[in-house]
Amino acid sequence: MLNYIRAEFYKLVRRKYTYIALAVFLALEGLLVAGFAFHNAHSYPSPFGGAITIVVEMGAVGFCVCLLTADIVFAGQYKNSTLKNEVSFGLSRARIYLGKLIAQTLLSVLYLLAMMGFFIGACAIVLPLESGAAFYSASEALSIVGWFLAAGLPLWIGGQAAACMCQFLVQGDMASSFVYVGIVFVLDGVLELIGLLVRGRVGDILLKICEYLPRPLLDSVKSTVGDWNYMGRAWLVGAFWLAACTAIGSYGFNRKEIK
Amino acid sequence: MTENTAVMATYGLQKAYGSCQALDGVNMLVRRGDIYGLVGRNGAGKTTIMRMISGQSQPTGGEMELFGASGKNMRSQRERTGAMIEIPSFSPFLSARENLEYYRLQRGIPGKGAVDEMLELVDLADTGKKKFKAFSLGMKQRLGLALALMNHPDFLILDEPINGLDPEGVAEFRQILRRLNQERQTTILISSHILSELSSIATRYGFMEQGKIIEEISAEALHDKCRTCLRLEVDDAAKAAAVLQTQLGTDKFEVLPGNVVQLYDCLDDPKRASYALAQNGVALLAMEQKGADLEAYFLNLIGGGRNA
Numbered sequence: 001m002l003n004y005i006r007a008e009f010y011k012l013v014r015r016k017y018t019y020i021a022l023a024v025f026l027a028l029e030g031l032l033v034a035g036f037a038f039h040n041a042h043s044y045p046s047p048f049g050g051a052i053t054i055v056v057e058m059g060a061v062g063f064c065v066c067l068l069t070a071d072i073v074f075a076g077q078y079k080n081s082t083l084k085n086e087v088s089f090g091l092s093r094a095r096i097y098l099g100k101l102i103a104q105t106l107l108s109v110l111y112l113l114a115m116m117g118f119f120i121g122a123c124a125i126v127l128p129l130e131s132g133a134a135f136y137s138a139s140e141a142l143s144i145v146g147w148f149l150a151a152g153l154p155l156w157i158g159g160q161a162a163a164c165m166c167q168f169l170v171q172g173d174m175a176s177s178f179v180y181v182g183i184v185f186v187l188d189g190v191l192e193l194i195g196l197l198v199r200g201r202v203g204d205i206l207l208k209i210c211e212y213l214p215r216p217l218l219d220s221v222k223s224t225v226g227d228w229n230y231m232g233r234a235w236l237v238g239a240f241w242l243a244a245c246t247a248i249g250s251y252g253f254n255r256k257e258i259k
Numbered sequence: 260m261t262e263n264t265a266v267m268a269t270y271g272l273q274k275a276y277g278s279c280q281a282l283d284g285v286n287m288l289v290r291r292g293d294i295y296g297l298v299g300r301n302g303a304g305k306t307t308i309m310r311m312i313s314g315q316s317q318p319t320g321g322e323m324e325l326f327g328a329s330g331k332n333m334r335s336q337r338e339r340t341g342a343m344i345e346i347p348s349f350s351p352f353l354s355a356r357e358n359l360e361y362y363r364l365q366r367g368i369p370g371k372g373a374v375d376e377m378l379e380l381v382d383l384a385d386t387g388k389k390k391f392k393a394f395s396l397g398m399k400q401r402l403g404l405a406l407a408l409m410n411h412p413d414f415l416i417l418d419e420p421i422n423g424l425d426p427e428g429v430a431e432f433r434q435i436l437r438r439l440n441q442e443r444q445t446t447i448l449i450s451s452h453i454l455s456e457l458s459s460i461a462t463r464y465g466f467m468e469q470g471k472i473i474e475e476i477s478a479e480a481l482h483d484k485c486r487t488c489l490r491l492e493v494d495d496a497a498k499a500a501a502v503l504q505t506q507l508g509t510d511k512f513e514v515l516p517g518n519v520v521q522l523y524d525c526l527d528d529p530k531r532a533s534y535a536l537a538q539n540g541v542a543l544l545a546m547e548q549k550g551a552d553l554e555a556y557f558l559n560l561i562g563g564g565r566n567a
Contacts, residue, residue: 007365011350014357081348085406088313088344088416089366090337258315259345 004099049141059218070163073104154238165249273320283470299467341412347403351392377405396423458553487550
């Protein structure tokens with residue numbers, strides 16, 4: 001397994017896509033920080049604490065990163081027909097599947113570190129650290145962001161598992177991306193709508209299910225700081241999605257014809 | 260040779276894609292040291308067999324063995340194989356060296372020298388940073404061969420490996436395969452539509468038609484069958500045989516069913532044979548010179564007329 005992951009990273013560091021994707025995210029963060037700085041120059045200053053807590057509203061970006069890192073690591077293996085080189089050498093399909101999942105998860109953790117480090121660092125340099133009582137203090141804001149990351153990490157790993165499953169089971173980059181978007185970004189809305197329409201017991205069940213889907217769960221993180229029940233639920237939901245998507249994905253991949 | 264030295268064997272192997280029966284009870288045996296040429300028309304099932312051996316596809320019936328292992332145990336034996344099936348496929352954004360290094364790391368093959376050795380072997384050492392997507396078909400084939408050989412396999416599976424190679428490349432490729440077979444006793448399963456090329460290296464053949472192996476034959480036996488001869492159709496084959504022995508002093512003939520005698524002598528002077536037979540009261544009903552190469556033999560086997 002270690003050999004497989006090493007090989008994946010050998011490929012990743014030699015791919016422009018890896019750097020371009022990160023550069024785009026960092027550039028967008030840079031624009032956000034520049035926006036705060038511009039605002040501070042022309043209006044009542046937003047301090048560091050007020051700026052960095054904005055990431056808590058951006059949990060969905062993490063799920064977009066899942067899609068991107070899965071695409072970077074999978075590297076169009078169906079399109080390029082390169083999976084046959086791995087299978088025909090006798091590498092088990094479980095190793096191939098888990099190797100890719102671990103590699104893309106590690107890559108996304110590196111992305112997360114780079115993105116959070118850059119954003120917090122840039123905010124710390126450009127924005128005033130403390131300003132007025134209307135905003136979180138720097139330490140309060142950092143603890144909120146820390147709570148968000150601690151709750152978000154398992155849910156994003158669940159998102160990674162879903163993205164990996166889509167890459168392996170659905171041929172075609174576009175098609176697999178659509179399925180992933182459907183599962184992570186659309187499914188909760190559909191279930192909620194059906195739940196509201198049918199009402200009754202079935203409706204209640206559907207609405208309850210929505211609360212346990214990764215993205216809606218992460219959306220409510222800001223109001224749950226310090227609520228360890230919520231944190232436990234986030235980790236359980238993340239673990240469930242990881243296990244379920246990995247089981248479905250690897251089972252389907254095992255039965256797939258490789259061309 | 261016995262079954263114990265079998266590198267790969269299939270027993271009634273079947274593969275169906277919906278209602279299409281791609282393989283229909285294939286029985287095949289590749290022994291250690293063979294260069295096994297798989298011959299068949301497009302769609303006969305050659306690639307399907309290779310894909311199954313290499314784990315890309317699962318059979319819908321029958322059994323197969325690789326180095327004596329069957330079922331799930333076959334997977335670990337695949338580490339002893341090298342395969343190049345259909346068009347060689349690599350990451351388009353990596354160079355030849357980077358692609359090989361990626362697979363070297365993935366497969367845990369020790370020593371970086373393995374990559375350089377393979378690039379030298381297939382004459383791709385000078386490609387530098389050129390990406391795979393910019394390679395010609397011939398270069399892709401060479402890189403595919405390098406990957407197949409990188410783990411020094413005991414069993415090499417090659418599907419149409421010389422497509423796209425220039426004449427020099429074909430000759431080099433032939434030499435590499437011969438050397439591997441002779442020096443390292445590498446067993447090779449190879450399919451090709453260029454039958455003249457196949458006939459220059461194969462030691463055993465399997466002829467496929469409509470998902471079945473219709474004949475397995477050694478190169479020697481095929482050579483004998485394809486030998487140039489005079490085919491004599493007579494009224495009494497036993498008497499004709501006696502005449503050939505006594506009057507022409509030759510025993511280079513075969514008596515076949517249907518009063519047919521195949522004579523491997525007098526090829527430059529067929530009149531001598533016909534005269535001797537007539538003089539001794541043997542009626543010669545027909546006489547023709549016969550001989551075939553691999554292509555003619557194959558076409559005759561599948562019913563003639565269609566290209567391999």
